[in-house]
Amino acid sequence: MTRRFRFLVPLAVVMLVAAACDSxxxxxxxxxxxxxxxxxxxxxxxxxxxLAVWATGDAEYESFQAMVEPFCxxxxxxxxxxxxxxxxxxxxxxxxxxxPPDVAGLPGxxxxxxxxxxxxxxxxxxxxxxxxxxxxxxxxxVDLASVDDSVYGIFIKASVKGPIWYSPSAFEEAGYAxxxxxxxxxxxxxxxxxxxxxxxxxxxxxxxxxxxxxxDWIEDILLRQAGADxxxxxxxxxxxxxxxxxxxxxxxxxxxxxxxQYVKGGPDGAISTTxxxxxxxxxxxxxxxxxQASFITGLGAFxxxxxxxxxxxxxxxxxxxxxxxxxxxxxxxxxxxEQARQLMQYLTTPxxxxxxxxxxxxLSPNREVSLDxxxxxxxxxxxxxxxxxxxxxxxxxxxxxxxxxxxxxxxYETILNYMxxxxxLPELLEEADATRESAFGG
Numbered sequence: 515m516t517r518r519f520r521f522l523v524p525l526a527v528v529m530l531v532a533a534a535c536d537s538x539x540x541x542x543x544x545x546x547x548x549x550x551x552x553x554x555x556x557x558x559x560x561x562x563x564x565l566a567v568w569a570t571g572d573a574e575y576e577s578f579q580a581m582v583e584p585f586c587x588x589x590x591x592x593x594x595x596x597x598x599x600x601x602x603x604x605x606x607x608x609x610x611x612x613x614p615p616d617v618a619g620l621p622g623x624x625x626x627x628x629x630x631x632x633x634x635x636x637x638x639x640x641x642x643x644x645x646x647x648x649x650x651x652x653x654x655x656v657d658l659a660s661v662d663d664s665v666y667g668i669f670i671k672a673s674v675k676g677p678i679w680y681s682p683s684a685f686e687e688a689g690y691a692x693x694x695x696x697x698x699x700x701x702x703x704x705x706x707x708x709x710x711x712x713x714x715x716x717x718x719x720x721x722x723x724x725x726x727x728x729x730d731w732i733e734d735i736l737l738r739q740a741g742a743d744x745x746x747x748x749x750x751x752x753x754x755x756x757x758x759x760x761x762x763x764x765x766x767x768x769x770x771x772x773x774x775q776y777v778k779g780g781p782d783g784a785i786s787t788t789x790x791x792x793x794x795x796x797x798x799x800x801x802x803x804x805x806q807a808s809f810i811t812g813l814g815a816f817x818x819x820x821x822x823x824x825x826x827x828x829x830x831x832x833x834x835x836x837x838x839x840x841x842x843x844x845x846x847x848x849x850x851x852e853q854a855r856q857l858m859q860y861l862t863t864p865x866x867x868x869x870x871x872x873x874x875x876x877l878s879p880n881r882e883v884s885l886d887x888x889x890x891x892x893x894x895x896x897x898x899x900x901x902x903x904x905x906x907x908x909x910x911x912x913x914x915x916x917x918x919x920x921x922x923x924x925x926y927e928t929i930l931n932y933m934x935x936x937x938x939l940p941e942l943l944e945e946a947d948a949t950r951e952s953a954f955g956g
Contacts, residue, residue, distance in 0.1 A: 553579045553593040554586030560853040561592040565604065566619035566845075569597045572790070573812045573875065581670075581869045585860045591853045600722030602916045605848075609634045614848035617857055620667060621919075622912030623658055626846055630661040636850045637664040641858055650864065650880050658908065659844060667844045670861045671876040674896050675730050675839035675909060677827040679804045679816075681796045690802070696738075696833045706802055707775050714770055714777045715801035716784035717792020718930070725926035727789045728767065729911040729919075730839070731805060732929070736763040738833040742905050745837075749910030751918070751954030755928075755947040756940075764932060764939055772936040781933040790814045797824065805830070807841065808896040812875020821892040829899045837905035841912055842879060915953040923949035 551570040568575035575597060582593055598604045602621045608614040614634065620626045629635045644665060647656050651669070659667035678699075685692070688709065693699040706713040718727050737745045740759040747753035748760060774780035778801045779787065793804030794815040810816050811825075819825055829838070845861060847854050860866050864882035871878050871887045877896070888894055911919055919925045923945040931942050 549597040551575075551595050553582055553595040555592065556586055556590060557592035558590035560851070561594050562617055562851070562853045562857050563594045563596070563615040563849075564617045564857075565596045565598060565601065565608075565615040567597065567599060567601050570595065572597075573817055574809075577812070577870045577873045577875065580873060581866055582857070582860075584869070585857065585866070589853075589856055591856060593857070599720060600920075602920060603722065605629070606916075609848070616849040616851055616854040617845060617847050620844045620846050621916060622844065622909070622914075623667070624913045624918075625916050626659070626667050626844060627661045628915060629846065629848075630664075630666045634848060635666045636847045637666060638668070638847065638858065639664055641847070641855050642668070642862060647862060650862075650882050652881065655842075655879050667846045668858060668862050669842040669844055669879045670867065671870055672840060672842035672879045673807045673809045673877055674899055675807045675841060676734050676830040677806065677808055677810075677896065677899070678830060679793055679796060679806065679810065679825055679827045680802060681799075681824065682826050683824075684796065684799060684802060688802075692828050693831060694828075696831045699831055703770065703776065703803075712776070712778045712795075712801045713803050715787075715793050715795035715804045716771060716777050717787035717789045718785050719788040723920075723926065724785065725929045726911070727792065727806065728771065728929040728933075729925050730807065730909070731767045731771070732763050732925075733839055733910050734805075734830045735766050735833070736760065737837045737839065737905075737907060738830065738835050739763060739766065741835040742837060742907060745907060745910060749913050751914075751950055755943045755950055761939065761943055764943070768932060768936050768939070772933050785930060785933060808877065808893075809875050811892065812873070817875075821890040826892065827895070835905070836903070837907060838899060838903035839907055839909055841909035918949060918953040921949055921953070924953075 549570040553564065566578070568578060586592060596615065601619060602625055605614065605618055609629065609632065620629070626635065642665065644656065655669055656665060659665055659669060688711070690702060690705070693702050703713040716727070718725050720726055733745070736748060736759065739762060744753060744759050753760065770776040771784065772781050777784050778795050789806070791814040793806055793810055795801035796804055797815045797819060811821060816825060845858070847858050862880070864878070864880045867878035867880050868883045868887045870876040871883055872889060874889045874893070911925055914925070917924060925946070928942050928946045932939055
């Protein structure tokens, strides 16, 4: 049978997995605000200021630091790093004030396009070897980081969305089987409640970006309930948020996420729990399931656990449709300096990206990263989920304008208000649709 790959943005994700199996991370936010450090303690040949979403001291920051150390040693260029949860707001303020960082992690392709259209980002066409980039990454990753045929960004790592994590020993002790269908998952959740257990751990806390993990839930559900075409219409602003498909996706999520029986700590507990520690409960028995992207293996209790023994995952099952969502961490250059150029060039290399891959919690979009670099079978299993999917799409919220995500009536606010007041969903979606009309220009 011929497999049909559907890329809702020009993203041949399957190409990256042909040479790089995943442990993954995300383009979604992931750091505390205002933290600063010298990622490389040298300035012999100048310094690059870097702003991204990883808090200094966190596992992701330490992996980034390990990634850039060889660059600093070879070039004598230092890196002055700042972490902030609210990357889009900080970057917008810095750009307006005329003092942006040299290089920054961008909230997603949608935000990248906005900064590019404002002439805030530097085109990379004469910074990078685009022929080599197309060869190593595939044209689709280059296209996704382009605006009006010019390249403005690079993907330094990627992730697969949709894994549902669990403890094999906890399942075995309780007599639970890994669900293969949506109906199986629904039955498992109800059985856990009947056994006086709590099915789900959810962690939505992320400072200014609190709520973003729930956007992954909505995207996974909408894709599988309504299909790829509707998913595309939604993230491109063509589909009203009041459409029944969108409302049904929210209601399906809310059936569990807004009910204290189904979520550890109830909705308030989910909102106040950080995403880094959102799945810790599967290790102490306080919940059985956790929905999060593949990068979770490098965070919280997962980082100290043994892959395949202490934890495993199954993919979010099909409902009416099937598919897999991918995401990536996108970097752009705001100041055109020689030091910044050299750093951008380095970050695209397989040597740089393999460093993060070997540490865990990342998938490389560079096809020349060795498969053997991935640290465990779970990493490779994540990639198999991606490569075996007939429909692969990019994270929809990362492709939306920032106003649609972070503004009044945006995705984050709509999610959080819905969890606090589920009866208000129709009104909340009407407000989100007004934001859609503004964000997408009517």
